Amino acid sequence: KELQEIKKEISDLSRNHSTVQEKGVQFKEQIHEGFRHLDEIVNTLAKHEKEASQLTSRIKSLSDKEKHMDSTKELSKQLGEIKASIKRAKTSFTPETGSVFVRLFLGQVNVKHYREFEKFRLKQEYEKFKKKTNPQFILFVVLLLLYPHSSFITTSWQIWLLYYYVTLALRENILLVNGSAIKPWWIIHHYLSIAGSLTNLLWPFSPAFSHFLPQVTYFSGAQGLVQILTNRYQQGRLYKLVAMGKANIIDVTGESEGWNDDPGWTPSALFLLPFLLFVQFFQLYNSFSFFAYAYTNEFKVEWQVLACGLIFLLLGVGNLTTTMTTYYQKWTS
Amino acid sequence: KELQEIKKEISDLSRNHSTVQEKGVQFKEQIHEGFRHLDEIVNTLAKHEKEASQLTSRIKSLSDKEKHMDSTKELSKQLGEIKASIKRAKTSFTPETGSVFVRLFLGQVNVKHYREFEKFRLKQEYEKFKKKTNPQFILFVVLLLLYPHSSFITTSWQIWLLYYYVTLALRENILLVNGSAIKPWWIIHHYLSIAGSLTNLLWPFSPAFSHFLPQVTYFSGAQGLVQILTNRYQQGRLYKLVAMGKANIIDVTGESEGWNDDPGWTPSALFLLPFLLFVQFFQLYNSFSFFAYAYTNEFKVEWQVLACGLIFLLLGVGNLTTTMTTYYQKWTS
Numbered sequence: 036k037e038l039q040e041i042k043k044e045i046s047d048l049s050r051n052h053s054t055v056q057e058k059g060v061q062f063k064e065q066i067h068e069g070f071r072h073l074d075e076i077v078n079t080l081a082k083h084e085k086e087a088s089q090l091t092s093r094i095k096s097l098s099d100k101e102k103h104m105d106s107t108k109e110l111s112k113q114l115g116e117i118k119a120s121i122k123r124a125k126t127s128f129t130p131e132t133g134s135v136f137v138r139l140f141l142g143q144v145n146v147k148h149y150r151e152f153e154k155f156r157l158k159q160e161y162e163k164f165k166k167k168t169n170p171q172f173i174l175f176v177v178l179l180l181l182y183p184h185s186s187f188i189t190t191s192w193q194i195w196l197l198y199y200y201v202t203l204a205l206r207e208n209i210l211l212v213n214g215s216a217i218k219p220w221w222i223i224h225h226y227l228s229i230a231g232s233l234t235n236l237l238w239p240f241s242p243a244f245s246h247f248l249p250q251v252t253y254f255s256g257a258q259g260l261v262q263i264l265t266n267r268y269q270q271g272r273l274y275k276l277v278a279m280g281k282a283n284i285i286d287v288t289g290e291s292e293g294w295n296d297d298p299g300w301t302p303s304a305l306f307l308l309p310f311l312l313f314v315q316f317f318q319l320y321n322s323f324s325f326f327a328y329a330y331t332n333e334f335k336v337e338w339q340v341l342a343c344g345l346i347f348l349l350l351g352v353g354n355l356t357t358t359m360t361t362y363y364q365k366w367t368s
Numbered sequence: 369k370e371l372q373e374i375k376k377e378i379s380d381l382s383r384n385h386s387t388v389q390e391k392g393v394q395f396k397e398q399i400h401e402g403f404r405h406l407d408e409i410v411n412t413l414a415k416h417e418k419e420a421s422q423l424t425s426r427i428k429s430l431s432d433k434e435k436h437m438d439s440t441k442e443l444s445k446q447l448g449e450i451k452a453s454i455k456r457a458k459t460s461f462t463p464e465t466g467s468v469f470v471r472l473f474l475g476q477v478n479v480k481h482y483r484e485f486e487k488f489r490l491k492q493e494y495e496k497f498k499k500k501t502n503p504q505f506i507l508f509v510v511l512l513l514l515y516p517h518s519s520f521i522t523t524s525w526q527i528w529l530l531y532y533y534v535t536l537a538l539r540e541n542i543l544l545v546n547g548s549a550i551k552p553w554w555i556i557h558h559y560l561s562i563a564g565s566l567t568n569l570l571w572p573f574s575p576a577f578s579h580f581l582p583q584v585t586y587f588s589g590a591q592g593l594v595q596i597l598t599n600r601y602q603q604g605r606l607y608k609l610v611a612m613g614k615a616n617i618i619d620v621t622g623e624s625e626g627w628n629d630d631p632g633w634t635p636s637a638l639f640l641l642p643f644l645l646f647v648q649f650f651q652l653y654n655s656f657s658f659f660a661y662a663y664t665n666e667f668k669v670e671w672q673v674l675a676c677g678l679i680f681l682l683l684g685v686g687n688l689t690t691t692m693t694t695y696y697q698k699w700t701s
């Protein structure tokens with residue numbers, strides 16, 4: 036009888052499995068169909084964009100009298116709104132390969148996601164990555180302080196930083212394509228950091244290098260600690276999004292684990308500000324030190340000294356101005 | 369009249385744009401729906417897999433007499449087929465994040481594509497990348513031969529190799545998830561190459577390093593030339609796929625540019641073999657040189673010498689055996 040039963044269950048399984056296979060074929064057709072619609076939408080949007088700019092120039096070439104009529108102004112405004120809407124639709128639909136940086140690593144493939152929950156996942160994974168790697172960052176600083184003469188440790192640290200900044204820049208570029216409001220400067224910031232790591236890797240263990248190592252190590256320590264704070268701040272923001280139900284991901288997938296963990300105490304933007312300013316002025320001070328060293332040595336220094344000076348200058352100025360605008364926007368809105 | 373016409377066209381555009389927006393909403397719903405089906409399919413497959421293995425153990429625990437009946441054997445066979453089919457369905461449907469390596473760079477996000485043409489694009493981009501970077505590879509070898517004492521050039525070269533192998537390994541892992549039959553060894557091969565570049569970056573400009581630089585440079589030159597050949601071979605295979613219409617991508621998107629370019633002369637697998645063997649024996653010879661150096665110096669050598677010896681040994685042995693099995697499979701099928 037057991038044998039009979041097994042037989043029956045196998046044939047049931049076989050039947051059910053065929054049903055799933057059919058569903059699989061249907062799914063592929065559905066997706067295929069869906070993306071064909073996407074192609075249509077993208078093409079139509081491009082057409083509309085062209086029409087809109089033709090209309091704009093036609094309005095421009097009206098006679099001065101006509102241009103100043105209220106109805107014309109009204110039309111201009113309407114057209115502006117349509118244009119803005121087309122642009123928004125384009126960003127949310129057109130497949131994109133990300134910036135050159137993403138293409139360097141992944142090639143020219145679409146990195147735009149069309150499921151809300153996948154987009155949210157990208158962000159979540161990004162913050163999780165920062166959280167996990169912060170202790171490693173600090174650990175390296177401690178090792179550098181303990182063994183300042185080990186070329187093994189300094190080189191490992193530079194290679195690790197290279198990895199760290201490359202993956203951050205990759206993920207941020209992908210986030211940007213997927214609707215994040217991250218300011219381009221923060222990505223450029225990571226490109227500059229990559230340039231910094233490369234400069235350090237290409238710098239032989241010279242007297243100048245040893246001269247600057249302690250200062251750069253202290254700076255990295257400060258940066259590491261402040262990064263922990265900013266990461267907590269960003270996690271707090273993410274948590275609030277989920278709690279307010281704005282990120283409607285959980286109901287979509289049933290997968291909520293780890294996505295609504297209360298991160299505990301998180302600093303406010305205002306609390307962060309002095310720490311950020313401290314690190315950013317430290318960057319400017321580093322820049323000054325490198326240039327002063329070059330100056331007192333009558334610029335007979337390795338090119339890495341000047342490169343580091345320039346990179347820290349750009350980092351400091353860019354970070355300061357971007358942070359200032361961000362806080363200004365926060366307070367005025 | 370012009371004004372009237374503009375007004376009319378703007379209101380037309382506005383209406384058309386609303387239609388596209390509706391289509392956009394529909395598309396999102398469609399995709400959403402599609403992926404909900406996918407979730408269902410994936411869950412059902414997991415359930416079926418469990419049922420199938422329970423049935424297998426029930427068959428195993430039948431009495432010996434029953435087990436040897438023809439009908440039981442028939443059942444076992446049927447079950448085996450179902451299991452294989454479930455497994456195939458799982459690989460084609462279950463979202464995957466790729467290996468740990470992909471997760472290190474992109475985080476835990478799905479890298480499986482569900483459009484045939486996207487899958488093909490991945491492969492095409494992969495081969496295009498190799499084609500574009502081969503000349504850079506050769507250029508570096510030439511620079512190394514011209515300036516063997518420049519730490520700038522050797523370090524740049526190692527950093528470039530690091531980038532090169534990281535992106536290859538990333539793309540290959542993603543290809544694997546998307547149904548490529550690439551053998552895992554070729555990916556491991558690139559992990560080992562990454563380890564090799566890291567070892568070299570961590571190697572100060574010592575006498576041992578200088579001792580090995582010329583030999584490693586000649587080896588890289590040979591490898592670079594053979595890579596050009598293997599790349600042409602793979603492009604030829606891809607071209608044939610498109611020409612035979614197996615890769616039915618072009619009709620899907622209308623985008624055919626660059627995808628069916630005749631690559632011109634391409635070597636056959638047989639033609640490649642001696643060149644591959646040459647490089648692979650060169651790897652074994654390198655390994656031998658490093659170990660012999662360590663031996664004659666009574667193993668009082670930098671750890672990098674032993675690491676390089678080991679990496680070349682693994683590369684040589686792994687490449688040889690994998691190439692042999694590949695050719696054996698080709699000839700017997």
Ligand SMILES: CC(C)(COP(=O)(O)OP(=O)(O)OC[C@H]1O[C@@H](n2cnc3c(N)ncnc32)[C@H](O)[C@@H]1OP(=O)(O)O)[C@@H](O)C(=O)NCCC(=O)NCCS
Nearest residue numbers: 215216217218221258261262265269307311314354358361
């Ligand atoms: C000033 C600061 C705290 C403001 O953060 P915020 O409140 O999230 O700012 P915004 O509202 O403009 O954020 C918009 C988006 O950009 C992201 N973002 C902001 N600053 C970012 C940064 N430095 N890196 C990465 N992403 C950032 C936010 O997460 C948000 O993403 P979302 O649209 O996907 O949700 C933040 O920009 C910051 O930490 N800056 C300092 C960085 C720095 O100087 N580092 C060097 C020293 S450690």
Ligand SMILES: CC(C)(COP(=O)(O)OP(=O)(O)OC[C@H]1O[C@@H](n2cnc3c(N)ncnc32)[C@H](O)[C@@H]1OP(=O)(O)O)[C@@H](O)C(=O)NCCC(=O)NCCS
Nearest residue numbers: 548549550551554591594595598602640644647687691694
């Ligand atoms: C031997 C060789 C020419 C066979 O190539 P092949 O005919 O494509 O082999 P297979 O039929 O097994 O290929 C199966 C898949 O693996 C891919 N593949 C095979 N060898 C690969 C390699 N070395 N790197 C990356 N992908 C490879 C193929 O492109 C194919 O992909 P697909 O399923 O997406 O179409 C190839 O494996 C090779 O070049 N090996 C030598 C590599 C080497 O030793 N390099 C070091 C010296 S340069």
